[in-house]
Amino acid sequence: MSENAIRINERIRENAENIASALENHMLTAFAPDARKELRLFSAGEAADLLGISTSFLRKLHMEEKIEEVLTSAGGRRSYSADDLEAIRSYLDRAAKVPGTYRKGRRPGDKVQVLSFLNFKGGSGKTTSTVHTAQRLALKGYRVLCVDIDPQASLTTLFGYRPEVDFTDVGTIYDAIRYDDPLPLSAVIQKTFFTGIDLAPASLMLQEFEHETPRALMENVQPPFFSRMAATLAEVEGDYDLILFDCPPQLGYLTMSALCASTGLFITVVPNMLDVASMSQFLQMSADLLDVVSDAGATMNYDFMRFLINRLEPNDGPQQQVVAFLRNLFGKEVMTASMLKSTAISDAGLTHQTIYEVERSQFNRNTYDRAVDSLNDVNDEVESLIQAAWGR
Structure with a gap:
């Protein structure tokens, strides 16, 4: 049999097994001896x-x-x-003379803030934005729940879990939102190595929600997909100040369920015209679908929506033109702070780490400081939006 005649399913499976084995060895090398992460000092x-x-x-x-x-x-x-x-x-x-001066989380009467990071395109920085926001705010004292609803489970992997090993049968957010015999959300939430952050993990099983929802709609299974996530979160929302969704790069039932549960929305966008054109299509499709679920009874009241510029290169003239275009078009809905493109963030990702986890001494200090300052500016602006939503 020639190379061209090889059965593609067998070749794909072989490649998948090779990648899984290589990733396992990489994790064991990076986080020996037990492959679990620890938060630095x-x-x-x-x-x-x-x-x-x-x-x-x-x-x-x-x-x-x-x-x-x-x-x-x-x-x-x-x-x-x-x-x-x-x-x-x-x-x-x-x-402190005024309680809450240093503890800025929820107070009696404050609703939990549920934030979604999404875009139609992969590579727009959704997971990077989600995890860095979660970590920065957890370090500032907020109680955070991260909910990974991307079947690719990149956020789950960043917290040191191996979805293909740790959650082969049960234990992900899918088990809490599935239509048949769902588990309580508290049964799938995992503690993470990062103080202040819990995780509702993802795995490929999440894709089943996309496949099962059409049948559930035909059979009128309650609650419907668009209110299922909100109903699931209600069980644990009293334990957290913030809940963050890392959404998949598609506008499916999972993304729609997160949108209907959210109080704030961050649309990540890389400043080039191809990405902006893709985002235009995404926004139009989102509006059309949200019209449908709104008519079906979904709540569509948000405290804020912002466009978050990601992977910005300050010295790139065309990028600066796109940013100016977006600011002129959307005004204050474009965040003031932008997340810079940085080799420090990319290099940290080689060992499944974030910029807040790595030691400054491991990098060129100027490069590291620029990345940290950029992320801090973005996440402190996110915090100010949250505080404003709580009336502070």
Whole structure:
């Protein structure tokens, strides 16, 4: 049999098995010995930034023994774990004249903020935006649930899970939203290595929801697909300040269910005209489909919608023209801050890490600092939108 005559299903399966084996070895090498990730420690400067205080004030708290001592090097440099940050934040808020000064999560009467990151095209930075937003806000004290509704499960993988191994039969968000005998969402939520973040993971099984929904619509299974996710989240929403959806790069039933459960929407867009043209089609299709589910009883009230510029190269003239075009077209709905294209973010991804997980010393410091500053600006703007939605 010639190479051209090989059975394609067998060749594809062989390739899939080879990739799975190589990824398994890569994970074991990157995170030996148990292939599970751990959150790094943070410098005094990083800790002060995340706590919303100055480094001098942080030192003063230590000198006056108002907070517990932390890991200190022989040279006197302090390193803070996420648990250390949480303990210091608790002290600061107790000592503050106005409760909630340092704990900026939900207060009585505040609704949980449910944010969707989506676009029609793959490669527009949806997963990167979701995970960095989740991590930045968790480090600032918010209780976060990430919900991965992309069958490719990239977000799940970034949190150190191997969907093809860890969730072969059960344990993903699919099991909580499926039409036949669904599980409680609390039964599938996983703790992550990242303090403050829980995960409802994904796997290829999620694709079954797309296949099963037409039958469920014909049989009038309740609740319908567009309100199924919101009903599922209702069980656990009291445990979180924020719920973040990483949506698949398609406008299917999964994406629609997330849109109908959301209070805020971020449309990620790479600033080139092909992506903008694709986004135009996506927006038109979204509007048409949302009309249908709205007529069927879905709630369509959002606190905000924003376009998030991703993979921006500041010195690229054509990109700057596209950004100006979008700002002129959409005004304040385009976020002020943009996420820069950065080799630091790409290089961190080689070991399934984010820029908030890696050590600054592993990179060119200027490159690392530019990436972190860009992400912080974006995520602090997201935080300001959340606070405004809570009336602050």
